[in-house]
Amino acid sequence: MKDKRAYRKNFLLVTAFVILISAFVIAILLLSYKLTRRYIENEFGSRKVDVLEQTIRPYNDFFQNKIAEITSYNGFLNVTSAAKYSGSVFSKYPFVKNVTFYDLDISNNLKRFSFRTNHLSIYINSVYSFLPGKNSNGLPQVKALKKKKLNDADFNQMSLQLSDYIEDVDTAKISSPDIDLRKNFYNIRPNKISYLNIPLRQELKLYKELLRINKPVFNHKQNMFTFYLDPFALKIRNTNPGLYQSITIRPLVYDPIDNDQEKFTTEIAFPGAFSNYKLYFRTNKSFLTHEIIKSFLPIAFGVMLIYFFLLTIALLIYRNLNVNLKLFKLQYDFINNFTHEFKTPVSVIKIAGSNLQSKNELSERQRIHYGKILNEEADKLNELMNKLLSFTQLENKSIQIKSQQIDLDQFTKSQIESLRIKYPSFNISYTDSDIHAFFTDPVLLGSIYQNLMENAYKYSPPERKELAIKIEKNKKEVIFKFKDQGIGIDQAELNNIFKKFYRIQNQYNQNGSVGLGLAFCKELVNFMHGEISVKSSIGKGSEFVVALPYEH
Incomplete structure (x- = not known):
């Protein structure tokens, strides 16, 4: 019954999606036809200039x-x-x-x-x-x-x-x-x-x-x-035969008495020596409707092409829901099987414990046997629990902010010292700030430090491997500034450097970079409710600015 209900819900979801896009396509077609009619009617009044010119x-x-x-x-x-x-x-x-x-x-x-x-x-x-x-x-x-x-x-x-x-x-x-x-x-x-x-x-x-x-x-x-x-x-040159069914030369004062409601008419005066005459245009509405349909068909074809594309997406969604349903059933079976695996050692442990608690005296051999059973079943349970925990962590891929008070000066100096061990030639300068008590997640903040410092070292020429770190307090934010003397970033690239897997093409990026460092920094800063920005000039270096909320 559960499977049937899940299947029915999936089917209703896809059906609702198909109905929605069908209604949307019909509305688009009606609107497109209306706009096409208006466009053709406007063209009927404006394209007469082309006929006059020719x-x-x-x-x-x-x-x-x-x-x-x-x-x-x-x-x-x-x-x-x-x-x-x-x-x-x-x-x-x-x-x-x-x-x-x-x-x-x-x-x-x-x-x-x-x-x-x-x-x-x-x-x-x-x-x-x-x-x-x-x-x-x-x-x-x-x-x-x-x-x-x-x-x-x-x-x-x-x-x-x-x-x-x-x-x-x-x-x-x-x-x-x-x-x-x-x-x-x-x-x-x-x-x-x-x-x-x-x-x-x-x-x-x-x-x-x-x-x-x-x-x-x-x-x-x-x-x-x-x-x-x-x-x-004069030879009348009808440059738009799809719009104008009849074009005649008439005196400027010509005005037909019978104004047929089933016809579109317009006129335009001749210049110069023919200024007393005009071109008189007349077209039956049915004739113009044919031109409207002719112009509308490519639009309708495009809309229907999009419609069938969306139907294909709906089909893929339907198939995906079916796959998800199967995955749900597999997960359900997995939990059932896993629960069954728990029940067996628990039952055995329960029996062994009951026997150990019984009033009957047990021989040494029996106690050893029950102790062995308890150890073995406990090991099984521990192994199962570790497997379940690992499975859950892999499935969720989640982290939590573990905020604690840190001394920013000491924290920054420790990060610098750890990097100097790796890069002894890297000249990093830091001026003590007035901020000592700062609540944040030191692991996440350390990841931001390490990524930005590694980035500064990597993209600096050998003769200018320098980095200046400065920390300031601005209203309710703490500002971290990392200014290097590196190769700099072109202005056209600044909007892309924080994208995942994006790599700037230069001599420093030929090997050893997959374009995740700055993207990871941005994700960390956003996760910590902050902002990151960059100012850079080619050949003069870059300055990364991280703003994190200040909490007392």
Whole structure:
């Protein structure tokens, strides 16, 4: 019955453990799914920036690089070279639907100007419009525009920006004609970008002087382009197809009337010339749920892997409990057998004693015989008791603090003298303390002394085998300081030296150390309700400080 009850308790313990970890795993899975759903929904709102960056990348390349190529022509583009340039724009950037080219002259001719400020005149020589599609020469379709019917708003705006820039610029600080002056030579409006090539520094200097004085007549060529853009021709690049089911380009004011509760929606506006438009994202909840499950599965797999690992641990615990049960039965049998072994000699001794106490007279032979029996059985009992005591001590492995009053000065000196016998060359100095009556376990304290002094000797170079021992009283503690002149300990090692079997790799530790000395000291100090610490510097030595409670 006892065995069955023990087995049932073991089974219930393991069952409770399995139920607990199962409930914990279920809670983790539910929480993980909830967090994964929240993460995916947050990603739905934040990853749209990636889609925008990839979709708008051709426009950024066009704006930052392709348009800037116009400056390299220094204003000397004609209708043919402008047509070739426009053709390269149409072939690479399909969202450019029309290009208007202005062939301009900048001069001080007061009679010939389309825009004028002070003595500076800007004159439109000709204007051409280029459209996608090639003519017989392989160039874009071209159409000459009449200046009288031309809407000069783009030209006037760029001319005004140029004149304002010339008036404010410090030509001495312009280091290169390739300097980024886009804010002055670009005009960005919805679906339209106008650009005037950046003049050279000497040209800017001449234009600036022309604003103030009238120099001899001169002409400088300038080119201006206006690009008409179609945002709906941008290629949408869905970098997250698992998040976004549908991405469209809509006007910025677009707001669908039917707000379907079964759909997730978000939006982000385009920059620059497309600022009147936005990317509109829409995804069905069922579609997003599929992505949530897809992201959740690796987490669930990891959790289940841990779960099966814990189940394995539970199985091992169950097996261990069964082993313990068997050990318990062996111990129970051992005690029964041992008790039986006690009963037999006790019974024999009892019988022999009774016979010796009987009123009947015994012969000499009988007395000798009963005496022999008593001795033999007593020896058996003594042997059994010694075996039991040894077994108990080995099983418990326990010690007790046997506190007694000691004179610290005399105790310390005796420890030093005993070590000097072993190491005559070891120079140990000690200054008498004012503490004479100290209650502690001298055996345990002696073990601490011996380990720390042995450690100081072992890790000191032959020419610096020195140790200074100092004892102080601090409030309710007695402080023992052991300061050597040894090799020292690296700061990175200080947190490890008190760990069992840890060895610092150096020439002093190649042989004769298993890493138990300082660990044993720490265990002893902790057992005596104290603390141990160390301060050390490489090449300068170490100081071990032991603090033990002071008892009167």
